[in-house]
Amino acid sequence: MLELSYSLGGFPLNGVPLGLKDEEDHTQSFSSTPSSSSSSLSSPSSISSPVVIHTSSKGRILTRSVSHFDESKSYTERMDELLLSSSLRRENTLDGKGNDFVTKRTTSISGSRGAPFIVLPKEERFEILREKGRFAVDIGGTLVKLVYSSVGPPDGDGTTDLLLNFRKFQSIEYCIDFLKDVWQDRNSECYLNGTGGGSFKYAELLQKELGVKVKRTDEMLSLITGCDFLLRNNEDESFTYHHEAEGLERYQYKPIEEKAIYPFLLVNIGTGISVLKVDSPTSFSRVGGSTMGGGAFIGLGNLLTSARSFDELLLLAEKGDHRQVDSLVSDIYGGDYDHLGLAAEVIAGSFGKCSTLNHRRAQGLCEDAKEEDIAKSLLLMISNTIGQMAFLYSNRFEMRRIYFGGFFIRKHPISMRTLSYAINYWSKGVCEALFLKHEGYLGAVGSFLDMTEEQKKE
Numbered sequence: 001m002l003e004l005s006y007s008l009g010g011f012p013l014n015g016v017p018l019g020l021k022d023e024e025d026h027t028q029s030f031s032s033t034p035s036s037s038s039s040s041l042s043s044p045s046s047i048s049s050p051v052v053i054h055t056s057s058k059g060r061i062l063t064r065s066v067s068h069f070d071e072s073k074s075y076t077e078r079m080d081e082l083l084l085s086s087s088l089r090r091e092n093t094l095d096g097k098g099n100d101f102v103t104k105r106t107t108s109i110s111g112s113r114g115a116p117f118i119v120l121p122k123e124e125r126f127e128i129l130r131e132k133g134r135f136a137v138d139i140g141g142t143l144v145k146l147v148y149s150s151v152g153p154p155d156g157d158g159t160t161d162l163l164l165n166f167r168k169f170q171s172i173e174y175c176i177d178f179l180k181d182v183w184q185d186r187n188s189e190c191y192l193n194g195t196g197g198g199s200f201k202y203a204e205l206l207q208k209e210l211g212v213k214v215k216r217t218d219e220m221l222s223l224i225t226g227c228d229f230l231l232r233n234n235e236d237e238s239f240t241y242h243h244e245a246e247g248l249e250r251y252q253y254k255p256i257e258e259k260a261i262y263p264f265l266l267v268n269i270g271t272g273i274s275v276l277k278v279d280s281p282t283s284f285s286r287v288g289g290s291t292m293g294g295g296a297f298i299g300l301g302n303l304l305t306s307a308r309s310f311d312e313l314l315l316l317a318e319k320g321d322h323r324q325v326d327s328l329v330s331d332i333y334g335g336d337y338d339h340l341g342l343a344a345e346v347i348a349g350s351f352g353k354c355s356t357l358n359h360r361r362a363q364g365l366c367e368d369a370k371e372e373d374i375a376k377s378l379l380l381m382i383s384n385t386i387g388q389m390a391f392l393y394s395n396r397f398e399m400r401r402i403y404f405g406g407f408f409i410r411k412h413p414i415s416m417r418t419l420s421y422a423i424n425y426w427s428k429g430v431c432e433a434l435f436l437k438h439e440g441y442l443g444a445v446g447s448f449l450d451m452t453e454e455q456k457k458e
Ligand SMILES: Nc1ncnc2c1ncn2[C@@H]1O[C@H](COP(=O)(O)OP(=O)(O)OP(=O)(O)O)[C@@H](O)[C@H]1O
Pocket: 024, 138, 139, 140, 141, 142, 143, 144, 170, 196, 197, 269, 270, 271, 272, 273, 293, 294, 295, 296, 297, 298, 310, 311, 405, 406, 407, 408, 409, 410, 440
């Protein structure tokens, strides 16, 4: 099995402000200030990438650096831009047995307003999209994810790429407004591809508002189809996170040869969590699930802090000191618990220090717990639990690679660090936690790829 890993260099992350915003902020204000032109299927307004690619003599990308970055952008905007920017290609590289193989190319670039898109591989099945665009929504318990095709601007030689655009919305209404604006040539014969619970719940609303038919694809099938497509076509779709490294060295891309992709465990962390054992794109099963996912994080965060959004909650967590609310091994043992190898600073009980809070408060012995400490403890508790659960499933089904999807992750360092640490710790280094650039869009991409015979002919 060939697994190449390389890292990015040159982007000074240290000292970057940790503001958290991303593309749905544009779409939230969409109905009042339309953000795209009125032509149907307009292309993103700019495809200039701030990333400089360095290739080896064999054409393989070794490193890339950032030539320009807008300093006013928040950490997440920059990371989204950086991690989603990828015109990397892997071709004519060795397959581990000395044979050359060529992988298809998918270029992934951020548009100027942070809404990312990828260039679809040049395949016959996509040619139809030059005449008629396709739209697919994944309507989950919290967020609505949309992917849609458009035709890119002409290259120097006059050819055009087919683009797949990514958007997410806080509500179905914002998504419908956006669709009305960009999908102008729709009619009653058109299909809107859909997946997720909302493709059932909102089917009538979508049909009524947009005047199109809804073509549903099963949520789990969509997740796997989307994940398979991205891993196969976007060589730097997946990456590992290494907190001990500096700056961009923390992110190491993990291209994988097509025939080595399977099997793997997919842990999709949305409102709730689905755990899928995946043996091939057509052979998979949902082996488990959990309610301790993104919904629990944001819900408890709302109850326990003044944060009113996911991003605000993450910002609080970044400032927090969980040791103020968690009970550590040292709080119970006075130091390390050597016999079990539990170091003093390991969390013994999440929120344990709050167990006597009311009592101490009544005696005037303590101040209230700070909300940033609560947010940090909450994020660690949820991420740790997910990491441990993921390990247990991977162990049960003897899977070494665990891909994490879903928008809970948001490429956030605390979450990725905790998940990676938990997987590494519990598996004693045998299993690997892998993250995905298009983490929250797997289902939408899978639904996009599901074409009816009518759509193929359109
Ligand atoms: N801007 C945001 N607003 C709300 N939640 C966010 C945001 N960004 C990330 N999240 C997190 O992502 C989670 C939703 O992830 P995702 O969109 O993958 O799931 P979903 O499809 O809505 O849920 P499910 O698959 O369970 O139906 C939220 O519960 C929250 O923890």
